[in-house]
Amino acid sequence: MRFVSWNVNGLRACLKKxxxxxxxxxxxDFICLQETKMERGQAExxxxxxxxxxxxxxxKGYSGTAVFARRExxxxxxxxxxxxxxxxxxxxxxxxxxxxxxxxxxxxxxQGLTRLPFRxxxxxxxxxxxxxxxxxxxxxxxxxxxxxxxxxxxxxxxxNRENPGFTDQEREKFTQLLQxxxxxxxxxxxxxxTGAYSWWSYRFHARENNAGWRIxxxxxxxxxxxRIAAADILSGITGSDHCPVTxxxxx
Numbered sequence: 001m002r003f004v005s006w007n008v009n010g011l012r013a014c015l016k017k018x019x020x021x022x023x024x025x026x027x028x029d030f031i032c033l034q035e036t037k038m039e040r041g042q043a044e045x046x047x048x049x050x051x052x053x054x055x056x057x058x059x060k061g062y063s064g065t066a067v068f069a070r071r072e073x074x075x076x077x078x079x080x081x082x083x084x085x086x087x088x089x090x091x092x093x094x095x096x097x098x099x100x101x102x103x104x105x106x107x108x109x110x111q112g113l114t115r116l117p118f119r120x121x122x123x124x125x126x127x128x129x130x131x132x133x134x135x136x137x138x139x140x141x142x143x144x145x146x147x148x149x150x151x152x153x154x155x156x157x158x159x160n161r162e163n164p165g166f167t168d169q170e171r172e173k174f175t176q177l178l179q180x181x182x183x184x185x186x187x188x189x190x191x192x193x194t195g196a197y198s199w200w201s202y203r204f205h206a207r208e209n210n211a212g213w214r215i216x217x218x219x220x221x222x223x224x225x226x227r228i229a230a231a232d233i234l235s236g237i238t239g240s241d242h243c244p245v246t247x248x249x250x251x
Contacts (some may be wrong), residue, residue: 005142007242011036026218034105036064055089064089082125102142109164123173138221149225153214185218218247
């Protein structure tokens with residue numbers, strides 16, 4: 001079973017940069033998008049054969065997630081069941097017979113870390129939500145988690161220490177998630193791989209120089225670890241400042 005996750009940084013813009021051709025070529029069972037910045041119907045997304053599920057922010061042109069699934073789920077849940085955190089279209093959960101698929105766009109701490117307290121509360125609510133799901137059946141979590149977990153996950157860890165996405169607090173929350181019974185699929189297969197990034201700043205020719213961050217993930221329940229067949233970061237696919245990440249599970 002093949003999963004794709006991609007922060008498209010505005011789907012309407014990405015559609016003009018080959019989005020449909022790129023994801024169609026990946027032949028995925030699930031296409032999970034973050035930062036769509038739109039509501040369903042604001043643009044034509046031609047992906048026949050997929051069921052569509054959208055979660056949009058109350059604020060227009062902001063945040064937003066979407067999932068395209070070949071298999072119709074048993075149920076769909078929007079948000080994580082936590083009031084203020086569910087107004088920004090940041091989470092969609094699809095339930096299937098054997099697993100839950102959770103697509104999230106984690107809040108950015110913002111410059112000056114002005115949103116770090118909000119982010120910390122979100123992390124606790126999300127972890128609690130995932131643990132609740134995991135008590136019922138295995139979980140596949142994907143999305144832009146807006147954190148480079150370890151120094152290996154970004155090009156310049158020393159100079160970025162305590163910047164948004166690489167604060168001690170954000171990194172510790174990711175550690176707590178893993179300790180709660182989850183696995184970073186890419187690192188499970190490639191614990192020592194360097195230069196593997198999924199986001200690059202638009203400034204300073206960062207993508208050309210591969211001065212990036214790995215902040216897009218597939219995280220699965222510990223009991224799915226032996227089912228991980230492949231995990232990849234498709235840095236050659238453009239159209240956004242992020243690239244798609246993929247997961248193949250034997251389910």
